[in-house]
Amino acid sequence: MQPYHEFLDEVLIPEDVLQKRIAELGAEISKDYQGQDLHLICILKGGVMFLTDLMRRISVPHTIDFMAISSYGVGSRRSSGQIRLNMDLHEDIQGRNVILVEDIIDSGNTLSSVFGLLRTRNPASLKVCTLLDKVERREVEVDVDYVGFEIANKYVFGYGLDMDQYYRKLPFIGVVDLENYIPPE
Numbered sequence: 001m002q003p004y005h006e007f008l009d010e011v012l013i014p015e016d017v018l019q020k021r022i023a024e025l026g027a028e029i030s031k032d033y034q035g036q037d038l039h040l041i042c043i044l045k046g047g048v049m050f051l052t053d054l055m056r057r058i059s060v061p062h063t064i065d066f067m068a069i070s071s072y073g074v075g076s077r078r079s080s081g082q083i084r085l086n087m088d089l090h091e092d093i094q095g096r097n098v099i100l101v102e103d104i105i106d107s108g109n110t111l112s113s114v115f116g117l118l119r120t121r122n123p124a125s126l127k128v129c130t131l132l133d134k135v136e137r138r139e140v141e142v143d144v145d146y147v148g149f150e151i152a153n154k155y156v157f158g159y160g161l162d163m164d165q166y167y168r169k170l171p172f173i174g175v176v177d178l179e180n181y182i183p184p185e
């Protein structure tokens, strides 16, 4: 496996900055859902690091669930409006206050499809919390309630986000230098 520093263009968000912002998001969510039922839904796999750190910062009682999707795209680094549900939720969300926890919103296609699907299941409320938002890449309008960081149009990895499934464990968000990246065999 290629050492990440060979294709790391820059550390965009260092670990301490990430954790500080996640603590703020957790506090904000805790305030908003005081005295209410809360259910967090994580979209696998990219959102998993964010979910586990975020839930440690949420002081109100809450439950979690996971769903896995893949999107049909043009090339591997683009997504389209079409999603395939690879693993559905394990629990019913009817009547629950749901927050969808995402790693990154790019075109907005993925989020908009997942949001549409969950809406049909009649949650009491449905909000979105994303760690990263590439606002300038947006193709579909989506309402995002909690945003960690707005970032520029650069391909990023680490902290849950992968390069061909690897490097998710890195504690920071880095920018990829695609010219120096060698995909695994």
Ligand code: IMP
Pocket: 046, 071, 078, 079, 080, 103, 104, 105, 106, 107, 108, 109, 110, 111, 154, 155, 156, 157, 161, 162
């Ligand atoms: P969208 O459907 O275009 O909004 O794309 C969202 C999904 O694309 C995310 O959940 C990620 O899986 C992936 N994605 C978009 N940009 C990046 C990136 O810079 N690094 C890694 N994954 C990304």
Ligand code: MG
Pocket: 043, 044, 045, 046, 047, 103, 104
């Ligand atoms: Mg994702």
